[in-house]
Amino acid sequence: MTDMLVKLYDLPLNWSFIQEQAARGITIRKPIGPEKHFIENWVRSVFSDVWASEVDVATNHHPPTVFISTEAGQLTGFGCYDATALGFFGPIGVAEPYRGNGTGRALLMACLLDMKLKGYG
DSSP states (O other): OOOOOOOGGGSOOOOHHHHHHHHTTEEEEOOOGGGHHHHHHHHHHHTOHHHHHHHHHHHHSSSOSEEEEEETTEEEEEEEESSSSTTOEEEEEEOGGGTTSSHHHHHHHHHHHHHHHTTOO
16 A cells, blocks of 8 residues: 545544444543553454554653543544654554444544644644
């Protein structure tokens, strides 16, 4: 896949996807410090060591540059930015049973809107 440029200044500040996911029982949020190793281990086991390393970088930023999705306290997905390089989105992953319900899109939008709020163009 080739890199894509996204005009964040054209992206409306619409966070309604948070409520849409909540209606499905999915919470989209930034993790807190004590969850760092749990998230990294989950990403490593479900996806790859490489993505777990990028989650490590994203969780070490202050504030973190990662969003997670959970259902009933269980991790279901994640999305990062500023992990590989500043201004880059990714990686993103949603566990197989949770795909197809908009969770990946919600994680993407959370990251892009967070980047916009930080001043990325």
